[in-house]
Amino acid sequence: NAGVTQTPKFRILKIGQSMTLQCTQDMNHNYMYWYRQDPGMGLKLIYYSVGAGITDKGEVPNGYNVSRSTTEDFPLRLELAAPSQTSVYFCASTDQGYGYTFGSGTRLTVV
Amino acid sequence: ELKVEQNPLFLSMQEGKNYTIYCNYSTTSDRLYWYRQDPGKSLESLFVLLSNGAVKQEGRLMASLDTKARLSTLHITAAVHDLSATYFCAGASGNTPLVFGKGTRLSVIA
Numbered sequence: 001n002a003g004v005t006q007t008p009k010f011r012i013l014k015i016g017q018s019m020t021l022q023c024t025q026d027m028n029h030n031y032m033y034w035y036r037q038d039p040g041m042g043l044k045l046i047y048y049s050v051g052a053g054i055t056d057k058g059e060v061p062n063g064y065n066v067s068r069s070t071t072e073d074f075p076l077r078l079e080l081a082a083p084s085q086t087s088v089y090f091c092a093s094t095d096q097g098y099g100y101t102f103g104s105g106t107r108l109t110v111v
Numbered sequence: 112e113l114k115v116e117q118n119p120l121f122l123s124m125q126e127g128k129n130y131t132i133y134c135n136y137s138t139t140s141d142r143l144y145w146y147r148q149d150p151g152k153s154l155e156s157l158f159v160l161l162s163n164g165a166v167k168q169e170g171r172l173m174a175s176l177d178t179k180a181r182l183s184t185l186h187i188t189a190a191v192h193d194l195s196a197t198y199f200c201a202g203a204s205g206n207t208p209l210v211f212g213k214g215t216r217l218s219v220i221a
Contacts, residue, residue: 102154
């Protein structure tokens with residue numbers, strides 16, 4: 001039982017490059033989330049999804065895009081990376097909104 | 112819109128002492144969570160509190176919820192070095208996403 005799997009674990013991007021952060025869960029959870037965590041701060045919601053084909057913006061969506069074509073996968077796309085997107089990104093999922101499972105995180109540095 | 116505030120943000124404790132971390136939230140939240148995060152790691156679930164007056168304990172940690180005061184507390188008893196970590200509270204209502212506090216960085220020193 002893998003839970004929530006995030007790849008890659010680490011990445012260095014140059015300004016203006018793009019990349020996709022992958023998130024996959026094997027628990028058949030409907031709800032999936034992307035958060036970012038800046039140093040010394042709590043987690044801020046980027047985007048979330050309540051099921052395949054449905055996504056919605058969170059608190060800090062600018063510079064990101066998501067898609068949810070299957071229940072299992074919820075990739076986060078960064079277009080035109082900027083230094084302000086240097087952060088640790090966490091994907092999470094839940095079924096009924098009771099217990100949340102978090103991935104191990106992706107540490108991204110934009111230089 | 113739910114807002115969650117924790118205090119203190121930094122806490123240096125002596126081993127063997129007791130202390131409490133406070134978590135205030137701004138609007139109705141029907142679930143309150145406590146997480147632990149070690150440096151460079153993901154979040155580890157500690158407690159889920161669902162109802163007014165709920166109290167949960169695990170080892171040296173005890174969490175409680177007062178929905179009327181919109182307050183949750185995480186009490187640490189007889190702190191040990193292994194409890195050094197960052198502790199987050201987070202709230203949610205209905206199907207809305209979790210909203211996190213900024214975290215309390217706890218350092219337990221000898």
